Amino acid sequence: METPEQTGGTAAAMPTGRYLAGRKALVTGAASGIGRACAVALARAGAHVHVVDRAAEAAKEAAEEVGGTAHVVDLSDPAAVDALPDDADIVVNNAGIQHVAPIHDFPVERFALIQRVMVEAPFRIVRRSLPHMYGGGWGRIVNISSVHGLRASPFKAAYVAAKHALEGFSKVAALEGAPHGVTSNCINPGYVRTPLVEHQVASQAAAHGIPAEDVVTKIMLDRTAVKRLIEPEEVAEAALYLCGPHTGYVTGVSLPLDGGWTAH
Numbered sequence: 001m002e003t004p005e006q007t008g009g010t011a012a013a014m015p016t017g018r019y020l021a022g023r024k025a026l027v028t029g030a031a032s033g034i035g036r037a038c039a040v041a042l043a044r045a046g047a048h049v050h051v052v053d054r055a056a057e058a059a060k061e062a063a064e065e066v067g068g069t070a071h072v073v074d075l076s077d078p079a080a081v082d083a084l085p086d087d088a089d090i091v092v093n094n095a096g097i098q099h100v101a102p103i104h105d106f107p108v109e110r111f112a113l114i115q116r117v118m119v120e121a122p123f124r125i126v127r128r129s130l131p132h133m134y135g136g137g138w139g140r141i142v143n144i145s146s147v148h149g150l151r152a153s154p155f156k157a158a159y160v161a162a163k164h165a166l167e168g169f170s171k172v173a174a175l176e177g178a179p180h181g182v183t184s185n186c187i188n189p190g191y192v193r194t195p196l197v198e199h200q201v202a203s204q205a206a207a208h209g210i211p212a213e214d215v216v217t218k219i220m221l222d223r224t225a226v227k228r229l230i231e232p233e234e235v236a237e238a239a240l241y242l243c244g245p246h247t248g249y250v251t252g253v254s255l256p257l258d259g260g261w262t263a264h
């Protein structure tokens with residue numbers, strides 16, 4: 001497949017149509033939220049999507065929706081991760097979990113689990129995928145980081161550490177991949193309207209005895225200038241952009257979709 005990068009073309013318009021036809025994408029955590037939206041967007045552009053998730057039923061549903069292949073895998077299991085397909089042209093490292101506790105009370109096992117799922121699994125997947133990408137002279141690594149890859153919040157030691165580690169890994173992959181047509185970037189959303197966050201809104205509303213809307217505007221969006229959650233589809237459009245044509249020079253960057261949070 002020829003892309004404008006390979007042909008030297010310089011079309012200015014945003015691409016439309018099935019410009020990822022013939023490409024294979026592997027998206028982790030693709031059964032829900034941001035990952036699912038990424039799977040839908042990549043499939044819409046023509047990619048065959050490997051839907052990777054531990055949630056079996058939801059993964060199968062998502063794979064059916066996008067005409068892709070479900071892989072029911074727990075990413076904390078290194079052997080299972082190493083059995084995933086190794087011929088993806090696009091890898092979206094998205095699966096993530098949160099645990100909120102002060103450092104002195106933080107369960108050690110939980111910290112280690114979060115690093116395995118959110119740092120070691122992306123490393124293992126990219127490590128195994130790069131030979132195929134290098135062979136084809138084209139690859140796209142999209143790491144769904146967070147504003148917490150750039151900033152810290154109290155009580156999220158494991159998550160903030162993992163996202164900062166992912167940022168570093170992404171930059172190394174960018175440097176090594178550049179001679180082979182492989183880019184690696186991070187996307188850094190603020191709070192996204194996903195099941196993960198909707199659950200937090202409900203529980204915080206109950207805990208504080210305030211309406212759910214106040215949890216969003218007064219607590220979660222305290223440092224965000226745009227006073228709304230971002231939708232998963234908006235994050236997916238950024239991921240799709242990074243996988244599209246005209247992006248071969250965009251590498252090693254972190255793209256905040258944070259409504260102005262990091263402008264402070």
Ligand code: NAD
Pocket residue numbers: 028029030031032033034035052053054055073074075076094095096097117144145146147188189190191192193194195196197
């Ligand atoms: P989500 O909970 O809606 O979806 C996460 C998916 O990952 C789920 O389907 C879950 O089953 C899967 N998953 C979790 N652990 C797994 C494991 N061990 N093995 C396999 N699958 C596993 O979450 P989301 O909000 O869509 O978050 C996706 C990513 O975006 C995460 O990395 C998260 O840190 C990041 N992010 C989310 C927000 C937000 O506000 N929701 C903000 C910034 C960054």
